[in-house]
Amino acid sequence: MTHRMLRRPLAILAAVMLCGCTLSQAAPTAVPTATTFQPEIALGSPVPTLARYDASSAVTSTPDSAGAQAAQSTAPAADEATPDGSDATLGAMICGADDDAPSTAHTVSATIDYGERTVEARHLVRHFNRTATAYSDLVFNIEPNYWLNAFQLDGVSGAATYGLTGRRLTVQLAEPLEPGCAVQIEMTYRMTIPPLGAGAASFRGYFSSGDRQINLGHWLPTLALRVSDAWITREAFFAGEQNVLDIADWDVTLTLTNADGVIVAAPGDVEDLGDGRYHGTLRRARDYSISLSDQFVVAEQESVTGVQVALYTLGDTEIQTADGPVDGAHHALAMATRSLELFTERFGPYPYDRFVVVQGDFPDGMEFSGLVFVSSTWFERYTGKPDGYLTLITVHEVVHQWWYARVGSDAALSPWLDEALSTYSEHIFLEQFYPNLTDWWWQFRVEDYAPTGFVDSTVYEFTTIREYINAVYLNGVRMLGQLRRDLGDAAFFDLLARYAATYDGQVVGSTAFWSLMSPEQAEATRQTRQQFLRRP
Numbered sequence: 001m002t003h004r005m006l007r008r009p010l011a012i013l014a015a016v017m018l019c020g021c022t023l024s025q026a027a028p029t030a031v032p033t034a035t036t037f038q039p040e041i042a043l044g045s046p047v048p049t050l051a052r053y054d055a056s057s058a059v060t061s062t063p064d065s066a067g068a069q070a071a072q073s074t075a076p077a078a079d080e081a082t083p084d085g086s087d088a089t090l091g092a093m094i095c096g097a098d099d100d101a102p103s104t105a106h107t108v109s110a111t112i113d114y115g116e117r118t119v120e121a122r123h124l125v126r127h128f129n130r131t132a133t134a135y136s137d138l139v140f141n142i143e144p145n146y147w148l149n150a151f152q153l154d155g156v157s158g159a160a161t162y163g164l165t166g167r168r169l170t171v172q173l174a175e176p177l178e179p180g181c182a183v184q185i186e187m188t189y190r191m192t193i194p195p196l197g198a199g200a201a202s203f204r205g206y207f208s209s210g211d212r213q214i215n216l217g218h219w220l221p222t223l224a225l226r227v228s229d230a231w232i233t234r235e236a237f238f239a240g241e242q243n244v245l246d247i248a249d250w251d252v253t254l255t256l257t258n259a260d261g262v263i264v265a266a267p268g269d270v271e272d273l274g275d276g277r278y279h280g281t282l283r284r285a286r287d288y289s290i291s292l293s294d295q296f297v298v299a300e301q302e303s304v305t306g307v308q309v310a311l312y313t314l315g316d317t318e319i320q321t322a323d324g325p326v327d328g329a330h331h332a333l334a335m336a337t338r339s340l341e342l343f344t345e346r347f348g349p350y351p352y353d354r355f356v357v358v359q360g361d362f363p364d365g366m367e368f369s370g371l372v373f374v375s376s377t378w379f380e381r382y383t384g385k386p387d388g389y390l391t392l393i394t395v396h397e398v399v400h401q402w403w404y405a406r407v408g409s410d411a412a413l414s415p416w417l418d419e420a421l422s423t424y425s426e427h428i429f430l431e432q433f434y435p436n437l438t439d440w441w442w443q444f445r446v447e448d449y450a451p452t453g454f455v456d457s458t459v460y461e462f463t464t465i466r467e468y469i470n471a472v473y474l475n476g477v478r479m480l481g482q483l484r485r486d487l488g489d490a491a492f493f494d495l496l497a498r499y500a501a502t503y504d505g506q507v508v509g510s511t512a513f514w515s516l517m518s519p520e521q522a523e524a525t526r527q528t529r530q531q532f533l534r535r536p
C-alpha cells in the first residue's frame, strides 16, 4: 500500500507529552427526563444510575461491577450563573426568513493542546424555532460531563440564566423564542480529555486520550431534540449509547498547540489554514467528531460513487503471518470503500464528499457522521483472510452512515433500530462480496452466543454489555433474517430502502419502522414480531 497525504492536507503540529494526570471515567447522575417521545415505551424497571467513581477504582472496575450500581445517588449541584451578555446580538430574537437548513447551526472555535490533553472552546449556537409554539429555554447534551472533571463550563452569553446538571445544560432565554424566530447564544468551556478507561468505560474510548491518539467523539455540546414541547435527553448508562441527536450544521475551526507532527482526522470538508489551524464544515450532521495523532498514516481511495474514502491508521497494521506479511490497512480501506458503494446502491446516497475511517485504540468501533472508528484489536487480529472482525466491524461502522447518521433513532430506548440493522447489513455485504462466508457469519457472529432477549429492549434493561449485544444486535439480526423470509427478498430490501429514504434527517422510534409495512406484510410478519419483540 502506498501512503499519501490527503489532497486537502489535514494536519501537522507540536509536541507530545502524555499528561500524567489520572482522571476518572464514570457517569454523573442526571435528573431523569420526562418525555413524550415514543410514548409506547415504558421501562420495566427503575433506570439504574451510575455513581461517579474515581480513577483508582476505574482501573479495577469491570463492565458488570460498574453497571450494577443501581442506586440513585444525589445529583451534582447545578452550576448556576448569570452571564454578562457582552455581545448585543447574543440572546436577541431575530425573526423572519426560514430556509431549508437544519434548525440549529454550530460555529465552534476550539484550541486543542495535544500534549496537555486539553481543549478550550467558544461555541456559538444559532437556533431557529421551526415548531408551532414558543419556548423559553434551550437544552443541550453535554456528553463530556459523563466523566468526572472532564468538562468545565465557563459561561453562556445571551442567556438569562443557565444550569448544568449531569449531561444536561438548560439555558433560560431572556424572552420566549417565538415560532419563526432565531436566537444565538455562545458557550465557553474547557475540557480535560480523560485517559482511556478500563472495563465498560473503555468502550467510550471515542472520547479519550491514549498513548498515541486523542479521540474527540461526542465532545461538542449538541442541542437536544425537541419533540412535543419537550427537550429529549437520556440518562447516562454503562451499556450502549444514550444519544438522541438532531441534525445540525457544523462549522469548526481548530487550533492545535503543543502538537508537533500531529495529524487531524476530521469529517466533511477540511481546509488547512496553516500554523496548526484547520477549518472544517459538515452539513446536516448529528455530530462533529475528530481524532488526532502524531502517528497517523493516511491512505485514500475514491469510491465509484465519487466519495473520497480516507483511512487513518497508527502505523502498525502490517502483520506477519505464516503465509507472509498482510496489511490490515489495505483490507480495511477496501472494505470501507466497497461497503460505501454497496449501501449507497441499496439504501440511497451517502451525504458527504469524504468518508473517514480511523483506527481507534479502544474496543470494537464507533460511528459518527462522516467518520467512524475501527478498533486496533481488529487490525492486530487480521489474518489476511476476510473472515474476521476487521471486515465485519468496518462494514458495520460504514453502514451506520445510514442507520444512525441518515436515519436517526433513540440510542437509549430503541437501540435495535440502528444496531440490529447495522449488524444485519454485515450479512448483506457478505452475500454480495463473500457469499461463501454467510454460513460462517451466522455461526461466528450470532449463533455462537446463543442470543436471547427482547430485540426492542432499552439499554437500561441490561446488567452486562454481553446481554445487551445478544438481545439487541444478535437476536436483532435473527429477527431481521426471519422478517426477510416472511416478506421475501424484494419486499424486505424495499422496506429497508424506504426506511432510509422516508426518515432521512429525522429521529424515529420503532413504530416508524413497522408502520412502513402494508397490512398484508404486518400479518405475514406477526409471528416473528411476537417472537422477538416485547411490543410486537
Ligand SMILES: [Zn+2]
Pocket: 396, 400, 418, 419, 422
Ligand atoms: Zn453499531
